[in-house]
Amino acid sequence: MTATASKPQPGQSDDLVALAHSILDQAETAEQVEVLVSRATSTTVKVYEGHVESLTSADSSGAGIRVIRDGRLGFAHCGSLDPNVLLETLREARDNLEFGEPDEFNGLAVPDGVAVVAQDSWSDSVVEFPVEKKIALALELERRVLAADSRIAGIRSTAYGDAWGESVILSTAGIEAVDRGASCSISTQPLSRVGEETQTGFGYDSGRVPELLDLDHATAEAVDRATRLLGAVKPPSARMTILLEPRLAISLMGIVSSMLSGDSVIKGRSPFGERLNEQIASPLISLTDDPTRSESIAAEEVDGEGLACRSNLLISDGVLQGFLQDSYSGRRSGLASTGSAVRGTRSLPGVGSQLLVMQPGTRSFDELVSSIDLGLYVNSFSGMHSGVNPISGDFSVGADGLMIRNGSLAEPVRELTLASTLQRLLLDISEVGGDFEWLRSGDGACSLVIQDVSLSGA
Amino acid sequence: MLEEPTIQRVLAAAASRGADFAEIFAEEKRSSSALLDDGRIEELTSGRDRGAGIRVVVGESTGFAHTSDLSEAGLIAAAETAAAAARGTGGGTTIVDLDRVNAKRPNLVRIMPGDVPKAKKVELLLTANEMARAEGAAITQVSARYADSHRRILVANTDGILGTDDQVKTLFSISAVASGDTGMQTGRESIGRTVGFELFDSYEVADLARTAAQRAITKLAARPAPSGEMTVVIGPGGGGVMFHEACGHGLEADLVGKGASVFAGRLGEQVASSLVTLVDDGTMGGEWGCFAIDDEGRPAQRNVLIQDGILVDYMWDGLRARAEGRASSGNGRRQSYQHLPMVRMTNTYLLGGTSTPEEILSDTESGVYISHLGGGQVNTATGDFVFGMTEAYLIEGGQITEPLREGNLIGNGPAVLTAIDAVGNDFAMGGPGTCGKDGQGVPVGDGVPTLRVATGLTIGGTAA
Numbered sequence: 001m002t003a004t005a006s007k008p009q010p011g012q013s014d015d016l017v018a019l020a021h022s023i024l025d026q027a028e029t030a031e032q033v034e035v036l037v038s039r040a041t042s043t044t045v046k047v048y049e050g051h052v053e054s055l056t057s058a059d060s061s062g063a064g065i066r067v068i069r070d071g072r073l074g075f076a077h078c079g080s081l082d083p084n085v086l087l088e089t090l091r092e093a094r095d096n097l098e099f100g101e102p103d104e105f106n107g108l109a110v111p112d113g114v115a116v117v118a119q120d121s122w123s124d125s126v127v128e129f130p131v132e133k134k135i136a137l138a139l140e141l142e143r144r145v146l147a148a149d150s151r152i153a154g155i156r157s158t159a160y161g162d163a164w165g166e167s168v169i170l171s172t173a174g175i176e177a178v179d180r181g182a183s184c185s186i187s188t189q190p191l192s193r194v195g196e197e198t199q200t201g202f203g204y205d206s207g208r209v210p211e212l213l214d215l216d217h218a219t220a221e222a223v224d225r226a227t228r229l230l231g232a233v234k235p236p237s238a239r240m241t242i243l244l245e246p247r248l249a250i251s252l253m254g255i256v257s258s259m260l261s262g263d264s265v266i267k268g269r270s271p272f273g274e275r276l277n278e279q280i281a282s283p284l285i286s287l288t289d290d291p292t293r294s295e296s297i298a299a300e301e302v303d304g305e306g307l308a309c310r311s312n313l314l315i316s317d318g319v320l321q322g323f324l325q326d327s328y329s330g331r332r333s334g335l336a337s338t339g340s341a342v343r344g345t346r347s348l349p350g351v352g353s354q355l356l357v358m359q360p361g362t363r364s365f366d367e368l369v370s371s372i373d374l375g376l377y378v379n380s381f382s383g384m385h386s387g388v389n390p391i392s393g394d395f396s397v398g399a400d401g402l403m404i405r406n407g408s409l410a411e412p413v414r415e416l417t418l419a420s421t422l423q424r425l426l427l428d429i430s431e432v433g434g435d436f437e438w439l440r441s442g443d444g445a446c447s448l449v450i451q452d453v454s455l456s457g458a
Numbered sequence: 459m460l461e462e463p464t465i466q467r468v469l470a471a472a473a474s475r476g477a478d479f480a481e482i483f484a485e486e487k488r489s490s491s492a493l494l495d496d497g498r499i500e501e502l503t504s505g506r507d508r509g510a511g512i513r514v515v516v517g518e519s520t521g522f523a524h525t526s527d528l529s530e531a532g533l534i535a536a537a538e539t540a541a542a543a544a545r546g547t548g549g550g551t552t553i554v555d556l557d558r559v560n561a562k563r564p565n566l567v568r569i570m571p572g573d574v575p576k577a578k579k580v581e582l583l584l585t586a587n588e589m590a591r592a593e594g595a596a597i598t599q600v601s602a603r604y605a606d607s608h609r610r611i612l613v614a615n616t617d618g619i620l621g622t623d624d625q626v627k628t629l630f631s632i633s634a635v636a637s638g639d640t641g642m643q644t645g646r647e648s649i650g651r652t653v654g655f656e657l658f659d660s661y662e663v664a665d666l667a668r669t670a671a672q673r674a675i676t677k678l679a680a681r682p683a684p685s686g687e688m689t690v691v692i693g694p695g696g697g698g699v700m701f702h703e704a705c706g707h708g709l710e711a712d713l714v715g716k717g718a719s720v721f722a723g724r725l726g727e728q729v730a731s732s733l734v735t736l737v738d739d740g741t742m743g744g745e746w747g748c749f750a751i752d753d754e755g756r757p758a759q760r761n762v763l764i765q766d767g768i769l770v771d772y773m774w775d776g777l778r779a780r781a782e783g784r785a786s787s788g789n790g791r792r793q794s795y796q797h798l799p800m801v802r803m804t805n806t807y808l809l810g811g812t813s814t815p816e817e818i819l820s821d822t823e824s825g826v827y828i829s830h831l832g833g834g835q836v837n838t839a840t841g842d843f844v845f846g847m848t849e850a851y852l853i854e855g856g857q858i859t860e861p862l863r864e865g866n867l868i869g870n871g872p873a874v875l876t877a878i879d880a881v882g883n884d885f886a887m888g889g890p891g892t893c894g895k896d897g898q899g900v901p902v903g904d905g906v907p908t909l910r911v912a913t914g915l916t917i918g919g920t921a922a
Contacts, residue, residue: 051518053517053518055520055522057543059525075501075503076503076505078503078507090463092506093504096501096504099492101499103498154718156839157716165654179887186845198718200840237686267599268522268642270634348501348503382842382843383833383835383868386844386845387831387866389644391644415868420920456917457916
């Protein structure tokens with residue numbers, strides 16, 4: 001429980017580096033070997049009705065080893081930093097590669113000279129925050145949410161969580177990257193009740209200084225979301241304009257970015273694969289994946305292969321500018337890696353976005369609302385995993401929200417779906433809000449107004 | 459995995475500050491997988507994890523710590539951390555007598571996947587690739603995945619329970635992309651069972667490949683799904699996800715206890731059409747969600763949740779059952795030793811009825827027929843849920859007609875359960891699923907016969 005005992009000192013990653021080196025030393029001449037080792041410490045406090053429901057204290061560690069030989073690739077991972085287990089894992093990776101088929105493009109990332117943009121991801125104050133204060137913070141959040149509104153009938157769970165850790169990527173290709181980070185968060189899931197009806201909400205904040213976590217923000221967000229749908233009815237089906245707040249706008253952009261993965265392009269799974277330099281979205285849309293943005297809590301120095309993170313412009317004024325690449329997809333496409341490998345110790349790197357940033361428009365959220373005669377302000381999406389297909393582009397999600405009538409927010413609605421295709425949604429964007437914000441998830445987003453979406457209801 | 463004297467000393471350490479309950483959950487898991495994509499074997503992966511989670515309950519508080527160090531010193535350190543986290547104020551050392559749980563294994567594993575040469579696993583992938591592509595030139599991309607896992611668990615607690623289980627699972631899935639004038643469409647099929655490599659004695663990967671490829675090809679000619687409320691007929695096997703979302707989660711005692719379920723306070727009431735008898739059954743040999751003991755050491759059970767439309771019981775884990783002074787229903791599960799257990803489903807299914815599928819269809823003037831569902835999601839507090847349709851057709855004049863593109867359906871659990879007006883006699887289990895709850899994924903199974911939901915489901919398409 002004593003957090004300070006595990007506090008990493010500057011240079012404390014040395015033992016991880018040494019451990020990774022001891023594996024690389026085993027590499028044979030014909031082999032390329034990459035080792036990712038990581039360890040993390042985390043605490044989760046959940047409170048319920050004024051008492052600690054659970055307090056979890058966790059140390060976890062693991063390693064992933066990639067071996068390439070004669071164009072064949074093998075991988076193995078383990079949930080331990082025991083040197084003997086790591087050696088066994090190396091042997092398994094070697095054994096696995098015997099069955100992979102040769103591919104001339106297989107290979108590790110090679111240092112490309114792009115300089116790392118330093119990030120201040122570490123936080124002593126997270127590491128030093130005493131457990132009693134973690135509990136007090138969660139209890140205080142629960143108390144505030146319950147007191148905020150008489151319609152709040154209970155809270156499913158209120159939590160404080162933190163984690164800090166470090167990881168090292170080392171390879172025979174010359175990669176040596178050390179990454180450390182620490183962060184903390186609070187969250188609450190209240191239930192509101194009027195008569196027989198129950199609605200739910202969610203409030204959250206995250207940061208690197210526990211004392212600065214914004215309880216008021218989390219409370220207001222949770223209570224507003226839990227109460228604003230009370231009395232919601234199922235609306236009639238219609239085609240209409242929808243308004244997505246930044247949090248939901250970025251979830252749409254996240255799916256779009258997955259369609260711009262170089263791996264999907266080379267394997268013929270991206271509907272935008274052949275559309276470089278073409279208009280794929282409204283001219284109002286510009287989208288960048290830029291993990292170097294220090295203002296964001298999701299900023300990173302290196303990608304999953306140890307290359308420096310960099311800014312990648314994906315869409316500019318609606319025109320497709322490029323795709324995200326890791327070293328494999330880049331090599332196979334005749335391009336360089338864009339530093340977009342994402343992974344954990346348990347998996348091989350894959351291509352993915354890391355920190356999406358939307359280019360803002362001009363008008364405020366309230367101005368966007370007042371510009372809409374008839375529309376839906378969406379509160380939440382559901383079934384993003386079951387009704388959105390990034391290969392075909394089919395888009396169909398469950399939703400709830402508030403109607404917009406004559407420029408004002410009106411009655412709440414629920415049990416409806418919104419459908420279109422991802423290709424159409426991008427072109428049907430009629431305005432981007434000027435309400436840019438750094439979301440608690442780390443992405444930089446603005447509201448979106450999208451026209452002519454099919455709403456299915458009663 | 460652990461010797462009994464060690465277990466007793468670790469439990470004593472966990473209870474040393476006073477505890478109403480203390481538990482060790484030790485786990486050792488080996489996994490391997492192979493992936494084919496873009497016409498070649500892309501990667502083989504293997505993984506190994508072992509560790510233990512120690513839980514200490516004092517009053518209404520649970521302290522939990524886990525470690526990957528299974529030495530006695532490592533376990534005792536974790537036990538002390540968990541005890542400190544539970545903030546007990548008592549003291550004393552207790553040594554408990556441990557009784558071995560005699561739980562019947564749901565089935566025997568004939569061929570341990572670890573004993574099968576990797577070349578044989580790779581061969582399955584190559585066959586699947588070939589067979590899917592042979593379905594037509596429209597198939598432009600194929601990926602296939604083979605995976606197996608061997609999980610050994612040991613659970614011991616201060617109630618005196620000592621149980622072990624050995625869970626072997628084997629999975630195969632294939633995804634195909636078809637391309638045509640209308641763009642790209644996808645088709646997927648998977649099979650997964652709690653068995654060894656003998657899985658492939660019962661299932662031909664070639665059949666799975668053809669099914670996936672045909673799903674993709676069929677959808678090239680599909681029309682946009684309709685928009686609005688319609689009668690829905692769900693085919694055998696594939697539709698269990700609907701019950702998992704419509705009421706399964708809402709019948710989990712942890713959510714019920716917190717007032718976060720529309721089914722709270724409704725025991726003994728009619729919550730569904732009298733045609734509905736819903737069972738959650740961890741004992742079903744070989745199914746994806748079966749086991750001998752749950753992750754709290756309780757033997758798996760067959761639990762009737764809804765009988766002829768009447769809500770009979772919720773699902774329980776140890777913590778919630780203890781608070782209610784009743785027995786757990788064997789539904790305490792966790793993703794790994796790094797997680798606290800909670801109430802989870804196992805294999806959830808609707809019992810078969812008396813109608814033939816032909817009768818149900820021919821009696822449906824217009825609507826949508828769904829033969830394969832994707833995932834789903836539910837808000838248990840409101841009962842609103844969605845699920846995806848990955849293979850669906852229009853019903854016109856009692857006949858299945860044109861294929862439809864993918865989309866979600868939305869409905870409200872209590873309303874949809876009441877609107878079930880036909881249940882077929884063709885029960886089948888569906889494919890393997892992973893159920894997510896509070897950040898933990900566990901393997902679950904489901905099954906249904908053909909059934910009809912007369913009202914209450916809204917199809918999330920774009921066509922008027």
